[in-house]
Amino acid sequence: MNDMTPVAKTTTIKDWETDQEVRWCPGCGDYAILKAVQRTLPEIGADPANTVFVSGIGCSSRFPYYMETYGFHTIHGRAPAIATGVKLANPALDVWLITGDGDGLSIGGNHMMHILRRNLDIQIMLFNNEIYGLTKGQYSPTSRIGTTSPSTPMGSVDRPASPCAFALGSGARFVARGFDVSKELPAVLKAGHAHPGAAFIEIFQNCIVYNKDVFNDFAAPKGAEDRQLWLRNGEPMLFAKNTKGIALDVEKLTLKVVDVVDGDWQAAGVIVHDVKNRSVAHMLVELPFGPFPMALGVIYDDPRPTFEAAVIEQNRKASEGRKPDLAALLAKGQTWTVTGTAQDPI
Amino acid sequence: MATILAESPEAPSRRAGGASPEAVVVRFAGDSGDGMQLTGGQFTLSTALAGNDLATFPDFPAEIRAPQGTLFGVSAFQINFGSTQIETAGDAPDVLVAMNPAALKTNVEALKPGGLIIADSGEFGERNLAKAKYAADPLKDGSLSRWQLLAFDISALTLESVKPFGLGNKEALRCKNMWTLGLALWMFDRDREPIIAWLNDKFRKNPVLAEANIAALNAGHAYGETAELTGPLKQYHLEPVPSSPGLYRTVTGAEAISLGLVAGAQLAQLPMFFGGYPITPASAILHHLVRLKEFGITTFQAEDEIAAICAAIGASYAGQLGVTSSSGPGIALKGEAMGLAIMTELPLVIVNSQRGGPSTGLPTKTEQSDLYQAIYGRNGDAPMPVIAARSPSDAFDCAIEACRIATQYMTPVMLLTDGYIANAAEPWQVPDPASFTPFPAKFLETRPDGDEELKPYARDEKLARPWIKPGTPGMMHRIGGIEKAPGTGHIDYSPGTHQAMTDLRKDKVDGIARDIPPQDVSLGEAGGRLVVVGWGSTFGPIHQAVRRARAKGLDVSQVHVRHVWPLPENLGSLLKSFDNVLVPEMNTGQFKTVLRDQFLVDAKPLNKTSGQPFTIAEIESAIEAALGGHAGGEVDADTTQLPSIKAVNP
Numbered sequence: 001m002n003d004m005t006p007v008a009k010t011t012t013i014k015d016w017e018t019d020q021e022v023r024w025c026p027g028c029g030d031y032a033i034l035k036a037v038q039r040t041l042p043e044i045g046a047d048p049a050n051t052v053f054v055s056g057i058g059c060s061s062r063f064p065y066y067m068e069t070y071g072f073h074t075i076h077g078r079a080p081a082i083a084t085g086v087k088l089a090n091p092a093l094d095v096w097l098i099t100g101d102g103d104g105l106s107i108g109g110n111h112m113m114h115i116l117r118r119n120l121d122i123q124i125m126l127f128n129n130e131i132y133g134l135t136k137g138q139y140s141p142t143s144r145i146g147t148t149s150p151s152t153p154m155g156s157v158d159r160p161a162s163p164c165a166f167a168l169g170s171g172a173r174f175v176a177r178g179f180d181v182s183k184e185l186p187a188v189l190k191a192g193h194a195h196p197g198a199a200f201i202e203i204f205q206n207c208i209v210y211n212k213d214v215f216n217d218f219a220a221p222k223g224a225e226d227r228q229l230w231l232r233n234g235e236p237m238l239f240a241k242n243t244k245g246i247a248l249d250v251e252k253l254t255l256k257v258v259d260v261v262d263g264d265w266q267a268a269g270v271i272v273h274d275v276k277n278r279s280v281a282h283m284l285v286e287l288p289f290g291p292f293p294m295a296l297g298v299i300y301d302d303p304r305p306t307f308e309a310a311v312i313e314q315n316r317k318a319s320e321g322r323k324p325d326l327a328a329l330l331a332k333g334q335t336w337t338v339t340g341t342a343q344d345p346i
Numbered sequence: 347m348a349t350i351l352a353e354s355p356e357a358p359s360r361r362a363g364g365a366s367p368e369a370v371v372v373r374f375a376g377d378s379g380d381g382m383q384l385t386g387g388q389f390t391l392s393t394a395l396a397g398n399d400l401a402t403f404p405d406f407p408a409e410i411r412a413p414q415g416t417l418f419g420v421s422a423f424q425i426n427f428g429s430t431q432i433e434t435a436g437d438a439p440d441v442l443v444a445m446n447p448a449a450l451k452t453n454v455e456a457l458k459p460g461g462l463i464i465a466d467s468g469e470f471g472e473r474n475l476a477k478a479k480y481a482a483d484p485l486k487d488g489s490l491s492r493w494q495l496l497a498f499d500i501s502a503l504t505l506e507s508v509k510p511f512g513l514g515n516k517e518a519l520r521c522k523n524m525w526t527l528g529l530a531l532w533m534f535d536r537d538r539e540p541i542i543a544w545l546n547d548k549f550r551k552n553p554v555l556a557e558a559n560i561a562a563l564n565a566g567h568a569y570g571e572t573a574e575l576t577g578p579l580k581q582y583h584l585e586p587v588p589s590s591p592g593l594y595r596t597v598t599g600a601e602a603i604s605l606g607l608v609a610g611a612q613l614a615q616l617p618m619f620f621g622g623y624p625i626t627p628a629s630a631i632l633h634h635l636v637r638l639k640e641f642g643i644t645t646f647q648a649e650d651e652i653a654a655i656c657a658a659i660g661a662s663y664a665g666q667l668g669v670t671s672s673s674g675p676g677i678a679l680k681g682e683a684m685g686l687a688i689m690t691e692l693p694l695v696i697v698n699s700q701r702g703g704p705s706t707g708l709p710t711k712t713e714q715s716d717l718y719q720a721i722y723g724r725n726g727d728a729p730m731p732v733i734a735a736r737s738p739s740d741a742f743d744c745a746i747e748a749c750r751i752a753t754q755y756m757t758p759v760m761l762l763t764d765g766y767i768a769n770a771a772e773p774w775q776v777p778d779p780a781s782f783t784p785f786p787a788k789f790l791e792t793r794p795d796g797d798e799e800l801k802p803y804a805r806d807e808k809l810a811r812p813w814i815k816p817g818t819p820g821m822m823h824r825i826g827g828i829e830k831a832p833g834t835g836h837i838d839y840s841p842g843t844h845q846a847m848t849d850l851r852k853d854k855v856d857g858i859a860r861d862i863p864p865q866d867v868s869l870g871e872a873g874g875r876l877v878v879v880g881w882g883s884t885f886g887p888i889h890q891a892v893r894r895a896r897a898k899g900l901d902v903s904q905v906h907v908r909h910v911w912p913l914p915e916n917l918g919s920l921l922k923s924f925d926n927v928l929v930p931e932m933n934t935g936q937f938k939t940v941l942r943d944q945f946l947v948d949a950k951p952l953n954k955t956s957g958q959p960f961t962i963a964e965i966e967s968a969i970e971a972a973l974g975g976h977a978g979g980e981v982d983a984d985t986t987q988l989p990s991i992k993a994v995n996p
Contacts, residue, residue, distance in 0.1 A: 018824075020836065049819040054660070065824050065837060070816035072663055073826025074656070075686050081653035085660025085668065086816070088644055089619055093664065093816055111656075114649040311644060319640035326612055326779045329638070330605060334540060335595045335776065336395050338586075 011042045018068045029180030029205035030059060033127065034066055036185040037096075043186070044193055051094045054083040056103035059134045060127035060205070063098040077108025080115035080124075084307075087120055091308045094193075097124045101142040102132050105161050109141075117171040118307040119197045123189070126163055126200070129207040130214055137210035149210075164285035164299060167200040168278075175281065175300040179204035179219050184230060184297065191298045197306050218294040231284070231297040233275045236265045239293050245270030246292075255283050257292060275301040369428025370584065371436030372530065375453045376445030378412050378421045381523035386423025387771070388527055388544065392536040393427045394596045394773050397586025400427035401886065403435030403959070404769045406710055415469075415477040420452045429585040433737075433886035435770065437961040441533075443526055445469060445500070447478035454490065462494045464529070466522070468501030500525055507565030511558040521562035528566025535583040538567060590775060597774040599738040599767035600630035603671075603697055606745025607631075608641050609779065610695075611667045613746065614753045615786040617642035619661030620669045621654035623676060626709045627765045628699040631671045651676035655683040655696065662692040663825075665789060665815035667749060671697035673765075674716050675706060678723070685724045686827045687758040688851065691803075691811045693787075694758035695748045699768045700882075702957045711957030712766035714882050715933035720760045721911045721940065727848050729855035731755070732911040734762040736885035739774040741767060744908065746782065751858060753787045756810040762910070764932075766883045766959050790814045790821070803835040808861070809854035856912050865914035869893060870903025876972050877924040879949065881907045881937055884930055884960055891965035902969050910937065918945035928952055928972050930965055950978030958983070 016038040024030045041051070051069040055061035057076035064071025070093075074082045083097050097115075104112050104126045115122070131149070132138040138151040142163065146155040164175050174195040178188040180203060192199035204215045213220075218227040229239045229246065237246035242260060247269035249256040258268045274280065281300035287293075374389070376382045383404055393400050403424040412419030426436030441462045444450035446469040454463065470483055484490055485497045504525040508518045524545070531538055542560050549556035570581070597605075611618035620643060622632040636645045644661070648654035651672055658668030672680065677698045687694045700716045702708025716723075720732045731751050735741035741763055748761040790812035793800055802823045803811050814821050823835060831838035832846055868885075869892050870877075880888045885906050892904040905920065907913065921927050921941065927949040929938040935951035942949050952968045954960055964981045971977065 048822055050817055052816045064826070067824075068822055070822050071824035071826075072660075072690075073824065073828060074659075075682055075827055078652060078656045078683065081648065081656035082660035082663070084646070084648075084653070085619060085621065085657035085662075086664045087660075088646060088657070089617070089661035089664035089666040090815075090817060110649055111653055114653070311646075315639045315644060318637075322640040324612075324641045326609060326641075329608065329641075330779065331593055331595065331776045333595050334391060334395065335593050336397065337593055338397070338589050338591050 011046070011048065013038050013042060015048060016041050016068050018066055020065050022066050023062065024059060025209050027208040028059070029129065029207070030063070030127065032180040033125070033185070033203055033205060034063065037067070037125075037189065040186040040189045040193075044190055046094060046193075050092065051096070052086060053096045053098060054079045054086060055098040056100075056108055057134070058100040058103045058132070059129075059207075060098055060100040060125075061103060077103055077106070078111060079103070080108065080111035083122055084115060084118070084120055087122060087308050088311055091121070091312065095122045097122055099124065099126050100133075101126065101128045101130060101140045101163065105163060105166065106141045109166075112166070113170040116167055116198050116200060119171070119173060119304055121197055121306040121308060123192045123199045124201065125189075126202050127205040128163055128202050129205045129211055130160070131207050131211035133207050133210055143211075162285060163202040164200070165282075167202075168282055168285055168300065172200045172300070173197045173302055173304050174199040174298075175285065176201045176298045177204070177294075177296045178202075179215060179296070180206055181219070182296070188297060191301065195301055196303050218289060227289075227293050229293040229295045231273045231275075231295060231299060233273055233298065233301070236270045236272050238265060238270060247271060255280075255287060255292070275299075278302065367428070367440070367582065368430050368584070369426060369432060369436075370441065370534070370582065371424065371426045371439045372441040372443070373422055373424040373439040373453060373456065374443045374445075374526070374530075375420055375422040375449035376443075376523070377414055377448065378406065378419045379414060380421070380445045381520070382421045382423050382445070385523040385527045385530075386425060388541050389530055389536075390425055390596060390771050391544075392531060392540060393425065393534070394594070395540055396534075396536055396584070398427040398429060398584050399432040399587040399589065399773060400425055400596075400771075401432045401435045402426075402771045403766065415446055415448055415474045417448045417452055417478060420449050422449070422453060427584065429587050431587065432772075433889055434959070434962060437963050443530065445522065445526070447474045447480055447484070450484060451478045451480065454493070457493055459492055460494065462496065463490060464526075465495065465497040466500035466526075467497040468499035470497075503565065503569065504562050507562050508558040511554050511561070513554075513558055517555075518558070521559050524559045524562040525566035525569075528563040528568075529570050530566075531563075532567045532570030533581060535581055538563060589773075593776045594773050595776055596771045597738050597742070598630075598769060598771045599735065599741045599763050600627075600699075600769070601634055602738050602741040602774065603735075603745050603761070603763065603768075604631050604634035604638070606742040607635070607669055607695065607749065608638055608643070609742070609782065610746040610749025611643070612641065612779075613782055613784045613786075614667055614749055615784065616665075616667040616753070617644070618669060619643075619658055619666045620645045620671070621648050621656075621658040621661070622646070622671050623648050623651045623654045625651070625673045625676045627701060627768045628671045628673045628676070628697065630768060631697060631699075651679040652683060655680040655687075655694075658694055659683060659687050659690075659692055662687070662694050663690070663816070665813070667693060667695070667753065667787075669695045669697070671699070673699050673701050673709075674703045674719070677716060677719060681724050684730065684758055685726060685728050688724070688728045688730060689827045689829075690825045691756040691851075692758070693752035693756055693813070695745075695752050696758055696760045697745075698760055698762050700762060700764040702955075708957045710765065712764045712883065712959060713932045713955065713957060714762075714764060714884070715936065715955070716762065717881075717910065717931075717933065717936040717940070720762055727852065729852050730911070731757060731759045731855055731858050731909070732762060733759065733908060734882040734910050735767055736880075736882060736906060736908070738767055738770055738772050740885075740908075742774070742777070747908075750785045751861075754785055754810065754861075755808055755854060755858060756813060757855060762882060764883050787813065789818070791818050793821070799834060801833040801835070803830060803833050805850070809850060809857055859909075859912040859915045862909045862914060865905060865907065865917040865920055867920070868904040868906045870896060872903070872920055873923040874903055875901040875924070876926045876928060876969065877903045877905050877921060878965070878969065879905045879907065879921065879927055879929045879937070879941065880931075881910050884932065887960040887962050887965050888930060890962040891969060894962065894966055895969045900969065900973055902973070907937075910940070913940075913944060918947070921945055921947045921949070926950070926972055926977055928968060928977050930954070930960055930968065932959070952978055952981065954981040956981075956983035
């Protein structure tokens, strides 16, 4: 989000569309995410001239070309570093970072960790399709064990990274999840934008060419009620049409699924979602899908002072009462004066 | 220094009758923990204040705290100063101050025959002799008979002098360097007051330590004055060097670059963003700039070299002057991002303080081996201007020039210095900022009349594209590293587009050659039998060598190139006006290859890759050989120079 947003602008979805032909594969989940963003920005009163989309490399990173804002399509994995420079140079800009599972967690994992721990005020949208799309289908750091791909014909053997657990572990103060075609996605984006500091949003995105329907187990409309746990601050963690809920297993210090009878979630011990509870957030992002539903929505949201605010404050303090006098700076330290006539050089 | 005055062609030596010499080379050598760099630094300051010209060469091990007393833990500081113009740290020392056996062993071979050794005999016990791999005490076995030897127990004398302050033995011995400095100040007739003021300031939180160090300094000075020593310990007075009137200070390369960047940003009327990652020997620039925030400077210590340059690019995109700095290995990591800055045509200054490579190479030693990397070291056709500083004070002007080209041409610019320039100090005539020509950066804020659509890749007369800051209403556009159409900047990688854009990027950088001063002749005249061509920190030794050769009547001139890419337009014809072209470089002949490629001249290499700067004598003999028909070759590692490799590994 951006503390210094002037007057809210009135825009429509059309104002955020460029004249560029969108070049994602027909049916790609990226289209739905693009629409969700273009729908969200007018609602939050964003100003296209003050908005910057910064991306790395990969299918997702083509995103800035389709947004009628300022956009910077950078190099593989480095978008967080570029965005850091943009925001430090002009903190008034509203900066969105678009990345993917390969760009943000593999080649750019280092920068992702540091932008999160520094807490730069920015929205980070990580499109997770569990595959390298633009390089034609190799397995990615989020691919599940056994993923067959051109580079893993016998199936991948390394354990996948969990983006939200990575983010929390890196010190993120806002962690949320959504998926491409979800109607809830704009609400998640809005919450991320409202958060002062680095907002990390993992968006499950369907790569229809190389990893088709890999998220169908929870994202498919049919049976979604049983497989999706939408988290809302202050509300009990209920799913399956309120017949099931998440409770704390006090003995094991883990979460467990409990049955809720006659809507009496309190009796079942279902816990109320508190976005400021970091311990529960750690458990939610680690819930194994299958025994548990997929935790979605705003998992954690507890702001801390931002990096750029601290930098600006230190710059201000260091400059207090000091004039930028170049002549004085050049003549600093112990000096001596030579008088007389210069001799001619030979 | 820039102006050259007459100097006797002979190596500096004492005048007849015991009178003072016109230039003296002193090397302080001791254990890493002995404070030799500090001693050297303060001696430098007192020398500058006395009005002598000077050049220094600090040499320290890569290890932070090497085991005490060992050969690889020796730290040394050499200063060449005199009443004439000084441009190198001197070929061989006249005086060696050795604080322990290891320091003596690694440095004594460098001393001129008949030179003076001052040794702390208190450190020449059995244990230290064994660590330095001495079978017998060299102070006693006559092995130093080629030199004059003054050995006395500096350790004991220091302990005695600081006794009243009640320091522990270890702390008291730390004052040894000030005792030694006091003696050196006496030898060269230097004022102690500035050092005393400095000590009082340095130890203002611990006045006892200040007083102890001052007492040691005074004791060393008094020792010189009162000890009835017969023999070599004499007092010298070197007359101040005649130089242009004005205000002077000493400056190291790292300081000069930092100041030049500040000045450059001010002249461009831009705030500066500096992204850096710690690396030897480039970190000093970050350390300087971080203290200058009132000049609109934001510094950012990034998580790695790549993030450092990327953040600088992001800041440039947002309308500041992005700057990053590193050394060879870090520059290698930044390569891809430089390509992005070239492709998106954003201003950026990249400072490369070169060191010996490849890989980790020689972190604290100097080399000029990143020239290919600077000019060619990126994927694709990625032209980028490169400027090379020749001395600490020249680095100031070069930094301003880098800022000017970066902002006027919307391009990254690399500024090359090296470990020698970064650490070395020399007197610098403080410039008057009013004498600089401003080059205010311009931002495009409205669409030019008649343009139907916004053209972020339109061209001005210099072929630069407009700089449009995000946040400007109605000017939204997208940039990126992918190939784009001329004008609009829309993604377009059709064959004609890539060819047109590749040509545009090349033509833009080539065109800078029209906007830089024509190549001059530093010494001598155009045309003749031999020209010695240099770039970077070889300026000093080449200049002195050419001057000495000319004094002997040899037909040789010097050309020194600051703009190593693009090259000055007249350089080719200038080089062709000579029969022979000799290119001394601290690499295996990189600039030689560039010159051959660009101008089809038969440039001959003179290479030195021992991590040491050229000595004047090495270039002088190469000049004589070239005029005798044997140009070029390789200069062997010089065991008499810092660091003495053969002495360390006999």
